Amino acid sequence: MKGFVFILASVFLLGLASCKKCKNEDPRARVVNGGSKNVSVHIATSGGNTININNIDGGMTSEYRTYAEGEVEFTITIGNGGNTTTEVIKVTMENCYEYDINIDGNNQVTSVPTDRNE
Secondary structure: OHHHHHHHHHHHHHHHHOOOOOOOOOOEEEEEEOOOOOEEEEEEEOOOOEEEEEEEOOOOEOOOEEOOOEEEEEEEEEOOOOOOEEEEEEEEEOOOEEEEEEEOOOOOEEEEEEEOOO
């Protein structure tokens, strides 16, 4: 009986240890636009690929877009036409991380990478 309980407990603990939310998935990003101006983000990866998240209106949140891990450059453009501001952020992104690009009510950019397994 003790052997059965030990085996059952071992299987349970092993199952808990392998319950990661993210299993080696590509990093991803989205725009959370709490500002008043339109926002677009150009994502350039170290492998030469580009991803765009375009025309996210104030008060809206984009869908997540995935890209390859490694060195990533986010070019964030706020506004349209002649009245735009641009900010560039360079980060190293690993698998299972996500990056929220937040635009606040004053159209200022903040961003934080988050491990999806925490």
